[in-house]
Amino acid sequence: xxxRNPATVTSTExxxxxxxxxxxxxxxxxxxxxxxxxxTVTEFLxxxxxxxxxxxxxxxxxxxxxxxxxxxxxxxxxxxxRAALLTGRDSGRRFVYAESAIALERLPASARQRLLSSRDPxxxxxxxxxxxxxxEPLAGPAPSLGPSTWIIDLLDGAVxxxxxxxxxxxxxxxxxxxxxxxxxxxxxxxxxAARGGPxxxxxxxxxxxxxxx
Numbered sequence: 001x002x003x004r005n006p007a008t009v010t011s012t013e014x015x016x017x018x019x020x021x022x023x024x025x026x027x028x029x030x031x032x033x034x035x036x037x038x039x040t041v042t043e044f045l046x047x048x049x050x051x052x053x054x055x056x057x058x059x060x061x062x063x064x065x066x067x068x069x070x071x072x073x074x075x076x077x078x079x080x081x082r083a084a085l086l087t088g089r090d091s092g093r094r095f096v097y098a099e100s101a102i103a104l105e106r107l108p109a110s111a112r113q114r115l116l117s118s119r120d121p122x123x124x125x126x127x128x129x130x131x132x133x134x135x136e137p138l139a140g141p142a143p144s145l146g147p148s149t150w151i152i153d154l155l156d157g158a159v160x161x162x163x164x165x166x167x168x169x170x171x172x173x174x175x176x177x178x179x180x181x182x183x184x185x186x187x188x189x190x191x192x193a194a195r196g197g198p199x200x201x202x203x204x205x206x207x208x209x210x211x212x213x
Contacts, residue, residue: 026159026185033188040123041178041213045086045095048187053095054119055084055213062104062116070165071103071172078104081144086121086213095187097154097179098122098213099144106173107131121213122174126166134167141177157182178213 037044045053065071065079073079079101086096100122104112111129114120126133140163143151158179166174 026182026188029188030160030180030184040121040127041096042086042121042123043127045184048184048191049088049091049093049095051091052089053086053121054089055121056087056094057082057084057119059083060116065103070101070175071106073103073105080104080116083144084121084213093183094154094181095183096181096213097151097158099141099177100213101175103173106168106171122176123213126168132169134170136165136167138163138165138175141179143177143179154181155179159185176213 033048034041034044042053060080060082062078062080065073065075065077067075069075069077069079071079082100082102084098084100085094086098087094102115102122107115108129108131111125111131114125114128115122118125120128141161143155158181160180161178163175163177165172166176168174
């Protein structure tokens with residue numbers, strides 16, 4: 001499988017206006033924006049894009065966690081492995097590709113049902129259920145769905161990536177890997193140009209640290 005540095009910015013730089021190429025680093029601006037945001041990735045994207053964000057689920061399967069699972073579950077415990085594109089409901093724009101490993105037994109029953117039966121991103125589900133969420137950075141990420149052509153092509157346009165562990169009430173519950181696509185950098189560039197600089201964020205966040213899609 002072809003791999004590429006997730007912070008590579010060449011393709012995005014080609015689409016920036018000449019006056020902005022020298023001042024905006026897509027990976028740096030996305031990281032800075034996420035650090036300033038206090039909500040989930042879903043909330044961040046909705047305020048940035050000006051439209052609702054849905055999870056376009058490309059793969060979701062439930063099976064035994066196995067002995068090497070990243071959440072410390074018993075081998076026979078249910079683990080959901082999910083891959084989704086966070087997509088604008090109105091525009092169809094793809095903003096983030098995310099893969100998650102979810103310990104079902106550590107979510108409330110209503111949250112489990114919502115996660116498995118709707119197009120709500122994980123962040124929206126956790127926010128609606130007012131869960132006590134923590135986040136710890138991890139090394140990575142690396143896509144786990146195998147050498148699929150569409151994933152290779154999609155992640156070739158990623159300008160920032162990260163991996164983190166989410167805890168619920170202190171217990172490890174979800175491992176999330178996220179790849180932020182060129183569309184996020186483009187939206188930040190548009191807002192930076194319209195508002196006079198990249199340090200004037202287009203969102204107002206009041207809830208939590210910027211984690212969980």
